[in-house]
Amino acid sequence: MATLTSLAVEAPSTQEHVSERTPTARRAVRRRPRWALWTALIVLGLFAFLPVYWLAVTSVTPERDAFTFPPRLFPSTVTFEHYLAVFQTPAIFEYLRNSIVVSTITAVLSVAVSMYMGYAFSKFRFRGRKSLMYFVLSSQMFPQALLLVTLYVVFAQAGLLNTYQSLVISFTTFTLPLCVWMLKGFFDTLPDDLIEAAKIDGAGPWRTFHSVILPLAAPGLVAAGLFAFVRGWNDFMFALTLAGPEKQTLPPGLVNTYVSEAATAWPELMAASLLVSIPVCAAFILLQRYLVGGITAGAVKG
Template sequence: MTAAALDRRPYDENDVIDAEPAFSAVLASQPRRRRKAGRSRWAVGITVTVIGLFAFLPLYWLVITSVTPDADVFAFPPRFFPSTFTLEHYVSVFSDPVIFEYLRNSVIVSVITAVLSVVVSMYMAYAFSKFRFRGRTSLMYFVLSSQMFPQALLLVTLYVLFAQFGLLNTYQALVISFTTFTLPLCVWMLKGFFDAMPDDLIEAAKLDGAGHWRTLHSVVLPLTAPGLVAAGLFAFVRGWNDFIFALTLAGPEKQTLPPGLVNTYIGEAATAWPELMAASLITSVPVCVAFILLQRHLVGGLTAGAVKG
């Protein structure tokens, strides 16, 4: 039978498959799917809200306390929305020259720690990644094993060692201790980045007459800028946020911001919480700005070495 004849043939209900049971099953399943999707959205919303409160409520409380008058700071019950605001605590922080001394010490120690950590770790990571020598694997795990020991456990040993060499209450003691603890992670971070770099680039540089030193500085390092930024930012934050080593190894003239703020605003009889919150917020700005400006390089440096190319 031709197609034209089929089109002219009268409609026969036997030629059509009865789809009513299947269609009814689909209709019946739609409410269940909508209820399940609704429960999933509620669960995701509640989870995100709890995580957001856990992450941002302390920051909100820090900001609110820094602009709350002294008379209302210890009001009970606590006020999440103060009726009056003041900037006198920020004025008090900016008018205190000691805070700027601590800020200067933090900048000096953190920048030197970041530069030294990047310089040392990039050579170590490149050697581990592109060279094959006896004891390479053992040495790599030995470097990594240093992260297994609590840093505070080594504080007494470092204190005695620095005292013997006359390095207590100096920038050198802080820089050496911070760099020692940041090197293992920086080395492994950059090693993963170097591992992802094709060996063909290095072989091409060698064919052009470049030695290992020229290859590293002219070919490899320009391509590993995100990894270097990530390692440097990690070392900078490590030096900026440290408390126990800066409190123990540095005297009053060389202390950085974390122990300096504690010694300035926290006393035996009372604590100037509004000034402490204002100072903490001000000193957090440089790190936040650095993360914002270097976010693209930081994410690239942390993820580029995850997949070998």
Template sequence: MTAVLTPESVAPASVPPAPQRRRGRKRADRRAATVSAWIAVVVFGGFALLPVYWLLATSLTPGSEVFSYPPKLFPANPTFEAYAELANNPALFGYLRNSILVSVITAVLSVIVSAYMGYAFSKFRYRGRRSLMYFVLASQMFPQALLLITLYAVFAAYGLLNTYTALVLSFTTFTLPLCVWMLKGFFDTIPDELIEAARVDGASRMRIIHSIVMPLAAPGLVAAGLFAFVRGWNDFIFALTLAGPDKQTLPPGLVNTFIGEASTAWPELMAASLVVSLPVAIAFIALQRFLVGGLTAGAVKG
């Protein structure tokens, strides 16, 4: 008796079952996604780190070879003369002291003021609250240089020019809006029931803020403080205009020291720029966990 073979009863040996083919496609798709992600990381990482490398390479290049053609990716005769020049320049240490003082005070003042403002916007309900919130945010829309003449006239009228106070007030003014909104979003994630429970237990409003809310908002406070510190550290135009030579911070101090009318000391300027960037980079690396938590806390309200 002869068996009857049908197409359903005969499967080609070279074709794997459908589930196995699907698993193979999934593995190929995962490998392709991984390779694409690594390519993107390398491309964007190289784009971001190339200026930093060029700073380092120029700082190690002798002044006579800076403008050599064709440009070289690696210095032919690396030297540390530019860094030695920085160590022998006492004016730079004065600019560094001014930057640290102004940036730290700006960060502390911004965190204190924005914490109370952000808490009031988040947990209090009163007439005009939303309008006031958007008014604070709208102040970020104006170019900071647009207000420079007005601030200069006000500080001159009150005798505050060439003082640390003028720098701290101007820096804090422009860091507050973002810090307030950042902390407001963080305070929104703190349950109102927790505050009500503390109030039922007899805690005063200030006790609730300082003993319960602020410890829970520590990542947001760190993120706001770091933002304000970087704002004060990197500012150029206000520090150049509102402060004299003895109160200037590092950005205008480096320009006045190494950039002249006839020539520019590029190796020294690049070395100084690299050195003054290290404190901010170290702060970001040390506090990145708090920074990411503070920036993303208000993204999703629990």
């Protein structure tokens, strides 16, 4: 009995001791994930923005200081002569024009085709639907480099080499699968009651799609179009192989302009690369609201 009484007396004191330490332990548990999160964000930020910072620093560094060792994180002298050299190179503006033409047509054509395919996969039920959907997705499994020789032969026989058409067709072919699945996921989030209401009002399938569905699908269309635009803007391999010097886009054009067997003009190349990145960055900033909405719309089904 004495032992049980002593345990009963000691039990409250033990509970009070545990309750006193519990808030401290909870704060320690909360701090650890927070510190881990901030550390991960800093590491990811350095990984993402350090190359951009180095590109900007090299573009304003004089030629004589660009190859100093060890490299400097902050240039001792700032110069903008490399940017002036870029603006004084007429070929850069030709490559820029080609990139704008090819990327814009690729984006428009990819969206125009994928919106009908995505809507059909989302709202219609027909035989072979799932097989066709997975067939479209499986085309992304093949490395694009394997198809380059075949496309070169086909375009050569069709007389399309060194033309805008060869680049647009090849870029659109490789962007369609992802655009279709992206828009299919977006159309899945739109309720079928909208289609039923349009039918009751007397609208046909084409009128329903163009007047009711497409205005609501604007974020998805912008996301798919921006993806296709960036795909055409950044491509190097197909633009270098299928297009001649007069139709080449910026990626191979910059290499041909600033990279040679004897030497590479790194400061000018960095300045040109920074300048040609501005249109894509501006597009992302202006359309980020639609882009985020279009990408995440099909992530949750409900």
